[in-house]
Amino acid sequence: MQYAANTLENHWMPFTSNRDFKSEPRLMVKAKGMHYWNHKGDKLIDASSGLFCCAAGHGRPEITEAVHASMQEIDYTPHFQVGHPSSFELARKVAKITPADLDYVFFCNSGSEAVETAIKMALAYHVAKGEAQRTRFVSRERAYHGVNIGGVSLSGMVRNRETFGAVMPGVAHLRHTWSPDARFTRGQPENGADLADDLQRFVDLYGSKSIAACFVEPIAGSTGVLIPPKGYLERLREICDRHGILLVFDEVICGFGRTGKAFAAQSFGVTPDIITMAKALTNGALPMGAVAVNEKIYHTVTSSALDGAVEFFHGYTYSAHPAACAAGIATLDIYEKEGLFERAAEMSPHFLDRMYDLQGIKAVTDIRGYGMLCGIDLATAGRPGLRGFDATKKLFARGLHIKFTGDAGICAPALVATKADIDEIWRIFKEVFSEY
């Protein structure tokens, strides 16, 4: 696909250094399986499943055909007081793979919307229970919960506060779980469960009935893959139970097999009250997010309203869009038929062997891996993030696409990756990282 340099000006690109990009564009024009092709015709291996979305590999015809058929039949219907059968089918399929009784599924269009929805569900639940004073939230440093104001407030990233100010009040942040002592630990670090006791400190400080919910990514993905220490999530669950606080797992990255089970909640054996998800729900083919809640929340909220009244005063024009539902159904069918969650668990040891083999490289200062997700820190050179940006471009030039956050590369190949694909990713990493 051709483009003229002067045609790139009008798109203000998200999370992009626009000036740099427009002087040296990296345009993807085709995707299939484990690969992208750029506008120059170069083939690139995709080490980040797009943006952690395309778990079944790119360009799955099953999804394209399902979306096409759905759009030919019905372009759009609202889901306010009317509906379409596909959303109920997709909700049932999601409920089948969520842990315990997280069987009630609300649809939205992105991970960010899933987070806002979960915040409002937590508030609505406590109001319905007669505890409207529970309006505080707890999240964590180095968390990423999307870009809308609630999610920005929950996120533990300094850029959010520098750029957007104090945002939503009443949010307290647990300490993050990265420790220099645990560098190069494969899987869960041994020490650090006691960091969860920060939640108890917030209860002691703010009062036991003021906190609505505690949000964590089971593995913090976008901020560099921080794996929970052994016992940490269990301890959060205990404290939440003791004080009537809802526990929310943001599984926008972890969900759909990334950790070797459908959800990280199952990998770590800890059941939250709410799970947010997006990305691999439709294999990235169409925008969609969802929130799964347990029976207690669904029944408390839905039985709180007068007959005929809307129980949860929330929803999006595009909630459960039939085309996105068709994509979701086709995607979950692929995961099931091809056993991709199990495949991720089987492929993980080879993947982690290769990633941890980078440990000897001078510029590699930490590696954190679990399942099919791995964060690789490069030594900062100059201002933080500069080396990561340089590495992103160098890797791209050598035929590899990856997402860097700051100086941490986040490797998350599709769950269909073969050993040869993983070896190819490892080879290119090794080549480029060794040059620093």
Ligand code: PMP
């Ligand atoms: N939560 C988490 C844990 C995420 O990783 C992301 C995106 N990387 C989001 C929320 C936001 O999702 P989206 O970009 O689809 O709005």
